[in-house]
Amino acid sequence: MTFEKRADASPAGNILVPLFSVVLALLTGAVFLWLSGHDPARAYMTMFKGAFGSGYGISETIVKSIPLMLCALGVAIAFKMKLWNIGAEGQLVMGAVGATWVALNFPDYPALVLIPAMFIMGTLCGGIWGMLPAIPRAYLGVNEIITTLMLNYVAILWMEYLVYGPWRDPQGFNFPLTAAFADAARLPTFGDSRVHAGLLIAVVLAVIIYYGMKHTRWGYEVKVIGESETAARYAGMSISKNIILVMMVSGAIAGIAGMAEVSGLMHRLQDSISVGYGYTAIIIAWLSHLHPGAIIAVSILFGGLEAGGYSLQTTGIPAAIVSMLQGLILFFVLGGQILTRYRIVFNSKKVGGN
Amino acid sequence: METTTIITICTAAITAGTPLLFAALGEIFTERSGIINLGVEGMMLVGAVTGFMVAFLTANPWLGVMAAMFAGGLLALIHAALTVTLRANQVVTGLALTIFGTGLSGYLGKAYIGQPLVSSFKSVKIAFLSDIPIVGPIFFNHDPLVYLSFILVPLAWYYIYRTRMGLNLRAVGENPGSADSLGVSVSFTRYLYTVVGGMLAGVGGAYLSLAYAPSWMENMTAGRGWIAVALVIFAAWNPLYAMLGAYMFGGIDALGFRMQLMDVQVSAYFLSMLPYLCTILVLIIATRRSQTGGVGAPRALGVYYDREER
Numbered sequence: 001m002t003f004e005k006r007a008d009a010s011p012a013g014n015i016l017v018p019l020f021s022v023v024l025a026l027l028t029g030a031v032f033l034w035l036s037g038h039d040p041a042r043a044y045m046t047m048f049k050g051a052f053g054s055g056y057g058i059s060e061t062i063v064k065s066i067p068l069m070l071c072a073l074g075v076a077i078a079f080k081m082k083l084w085n086i087g088a089e090g091q092l093v094m095g096a097v098g099a100t101w102v103a104l105n106f107p108d109y110p111a112l113v114l115i116p117a118m119f120i121m122g123t124l125c126g127g128i129w130g131m132l133p134a135i136p137r138a139y140l141g142v143n144e145i146i147t148t149l150m151l152n153y154v155a156i157l158w159m160e161y162l163v164y165g166p167w168r169d170p171q172g173f174n175f176p177l178t179a180a181f182a183d184a185a186r187l188p189t190f191g192d193s194r195v196h197a198g199l200l201i202a203v204v205l206a207v208i209i210y211y212g213m214k215h216t217r218w219g220y221e222v223k224v225i226g227e228s229e230t231a232a233r234y235a236g237m238s239i240s241k242n243i244i245l246v247m248m249v250s251g252a253i254a255g256i257a258g259m260a261e262v263s264g265l266m267h268r269l270q271d272s273i274s275v276g277y278g279y280t281a282i283i284i285a286w287l288s289h290l291h292p293g294a295i296i297a298v299s300i301l302f303g304g305l306e307a308g309g310y311s312l313q314t315t316g317i318p319a320a321i322v323s324m325l326q327g328l329i330l331f332f333v334l335g336g337q338i339l340t341r342y343r344i345v346f347n348s349k350k351v352g353g354n
Numbered sequence: 355m356e357t358t359t360i361i362t363i364c365t366a367a368i369t370a371g372t373p374l375l376f377a378a379l380g381e382i383f384t385e386r387s388g389i390i391n392l393g394v395e396g397m398m399l400v401g402a403v404t405g406f407m408v409a410f411l412t413a414n415p416w417l418g419v420m421a422a423m424f425a426g427g428l429l430a431l432i433h434a435a436l437t438v439t440l441r442a443n444q445v446v447t448g449l450a451l452t453i454f455g456t457g458l459s460g461y462l463g464k465a466y467i468g469q470p471l472v473s474s475f476k477s478v479k480i481a482f483l484s485d486i487p488i489v490g491p492i493f494f495n496h497d498p499l500v501y502l503s504f505i506l507v508p509l510a511w512y513y514i515y516r517t518r519m520g521l522n523l524r525a526v527g528e529n530p531g532s533a534d535s536l537g538v539s540v541s542f543t544r545y546l547y548t549v550v551g552g553m554l555a556g557v558g559g560a561y562l563s564l565a566y567a568p569s570w571m572e573n574m575t576a577g578r579g580w581i582a583v584a585l586v587i588f589a590a591w592n593p594l595y596a597m598l599g600a601y602m603f604g605g606i607d608a609l610g611f612r613m614q615l616m617d618v619q620v621s622a623y624f625l626s627m628l629p630y631l632c633t634i635l636v637l638i639i640a641t642r643r644s645q646t647g648g649v650g651a652p653r654a655l656g657v658y659y660d661r662e663e664r
Contacts, residue, residue: 036461084445133634142641145392145445146584150630153577157630161623279453286446320460320572327396327454331432334442334450341441 126255396455
């Protein structure tokens with residue numbers, strides 16, 4: 001059995017293979033659940049109902065998908081340039097910290113001032129957190145996978161220091177959370193659901209990124225550098241400058257996710273801001289082939305997985321099953337990708353034609 | 355500082371560095387064969403949880419270590435199958451392994467959170483050697499797994515640099531094309547050392563749950579798997595330097611902890627940041643050094659080997 005390179009990846013394969021991979025991953029997860037003494041059918045039904053079975057479920061799914069969309073859009077931009085930004089989690093946390101600082105210090109300003117200020121501060125903090133590892137990467141070639149990841153732990157500890165220390169709400173019964181934000185510091189929600197304006201921000205950003213990548217000079221440069229650094233250098237593009245810029249933009253978008261979480265959903269900073277959305281975003285970006293439209297769709301699917309996993313806890317199955325399933329999905333997608341890039345030939349002699 | 359304080363910190367540095375050392379040794383073998391496995395964190399977590407579970411159920415920590423080795427190797431086998439046979443991107447597969455391992459360990463370990471372990475690894479004084487002043491108490495008053503790592507490091511060094519098998523391993527990582535033409539199976543070599551790497555990462559994880567802090571907690575590795583990956587770069591893929599680096603990081607870890615006990619006026623959260631910040635700093639220094647002469651990464655690291663495109 002050998003693999004022969006396909007001349008071009010088939011568009012149908014690009015959609016069918018991931019879809020089939022997700023199904024296989026869920027089946028493998030079912031076998032695992034069954035082996036560990038749970039009823040897989042009941043578990044999946046509970047998850048599905050929890051995620052899509054009711055108006056409330058659907059709104060929870062969308063609420064969970066908002067930070068995923070934003071983080072995935074952020075890491076996708078970096079991935080486009082073959083920069084492995086694994087630090088979206090920390091960038092999200094720093095964005096939330098920045099936005100919270102504004103909300104706690106200027107509670108008396110009107111929403112028209114406060115919300116944009118929080119947005120800018122969240123973007124800035126996330127952007128700086130993304131830029132920090134980009135500088136040694138651009139000028140010294142220091143592996144950004146490890147540095148972005150290490151900064152996640154630093155950001156989370158910094159946030160914990162704030163909510164357990166100087167920012168802790170004196171009226172919070174000793175819980176690690178800040179005081180609730182003033183109404184003016186809260187993003188509007190749709191009707192009386194918990195779905196907030198962060199959804200709009202994510203969709204608008206997806207459109208801007210799609211357009212920017214396709215039709216601007218900068219988008220073109222990012223694409224060329226991602227495909228071949230040597231070619232880009234010959235064309236006179238500044239690689240170091242673009243590395244720093246791209247990582248800054250990537251981090252800034254994750255920072256917006258953090259701002260949206262505190263301003264639209266939690267209305268305060270608390271340590272549950274970090275639940276691993278930054279890592280899930282990596283899977284989503286990869287599954288979506290870095291396409292902004294696909295990211296929005298896949299994020300909703302993964303938001304459903306998160307919301308469904310939450311409702312699973314009542315049945316005694318640990319919610320950790322969700323990240324296990326996410327890992328399995330990625331395994332099958334990665335393994336399945338060979339089918340889109342190669343055709344399998346079952347005899348040792350080469351088949352002519354093509 | 356008094357001598358006793360120095361001895362205490364150095365002893366603690368070795369204990370805290372040992373899980374890093376096992377994981378880094380494993381990753382050195384893997385990367386020497388040209389495969390980068392970023393799933394160390396996930397393999398350590400699964401090693402920690404299976405080690406704990408088996409030791410809990412059998413009351414035998416050694417069986418726990420064996421189980422952790424097996425589990426780590428099994429996870430690494432997934433990585434090898436995906437990257438060597440199915441040509442998947444090594445970076446993304448490793449990340450998937452970490453996400454999967456985090457979930458799997460959380461799932462398996464749920465029932466064991468906060469359970470006490472009847473029999474964990476305890477320090478054993480080595481006769482005569484532990485009586486040597488300063489060196490004795492620092493190096494020869496540890497649990498058996500630490501002694502195992504003392505033996506493993508020179509063995510690994512000898513294996514990689516002085517044996518035929520080690521030569522083949524290095525050849526596959528440096529130049530798989532010529533290794534192949536000399537009759538060394540690139541695929542087999544990469545499968546083998548990826549699995550060996552996973553087994554050692556599993557032992558590193560088990561060290562945490564069976565010796566360092568005998569218990570199971572979700573995400574108890576706290577990024578140590580990633581520090582181990584950085585350590586490999588710092589060590590220039592050499593087991594002896596890995597030992598040095600692991601104890602240095604163990605020392606930073608231990609120092610932060612000591613300072614909390616000594617009531618230093620710095621928040622515990624900032625002290626906990628030290629290992630992560632030092633990892634970044636050390637990585638920058640190591641990268642600079644490898645560029646100005648020195649030894650770099652195996653040349654075929656992270657590159658899929660295609661026989662037909664040789």
